[in-house]
Amino acid sequence: QVQLVESGGDVVQAGGSLRLSCAASGRTFSGYGMAWFRQAPGKERDFVAVMLWGSGTTYYADSVKGRFTISRDKAKNTVYLQMNSLKPEDTAVYYCAASDTRIGITTTNYLYWGQGTQVTVSS
Secondary structure, eight states, X not given: OXXXXXXXXXXXXXXXXXXXXXXXXXXXXXXXXXXXXXXXXXXXXXXXXXXXXXXXXXXXXXXXXXXXXXXXXXXXXXXXXXXXXXXXXXXXEEEEEEESSOOOSSGGGOSEEOOOEEEEEEO
């Protein structure tokens, strides 16, 4: 079993930056990939970014491409999301997700989920 714990959410002004962290515990994560999703009030949970754990290959949603960067520290079993040039529309609860078998841009691809961390971007 894998537990995911996110941290780093905060209130930030538009144009600012934040770095989110997601630590995997329970067993050494050697799965297929880890991803970030976000969910704004009254909206569905949307894909943000994903990284293949082994190769480091990444893929981003168009809305964050060029502003957000996903990275990992294998030794710490941790994935990060560096968010720059933040906009008010980035306001959401950000969730970390992990999969042992496959990745994708829909939530159904991921078995393990964190509890979420709130990011609020003020204008």
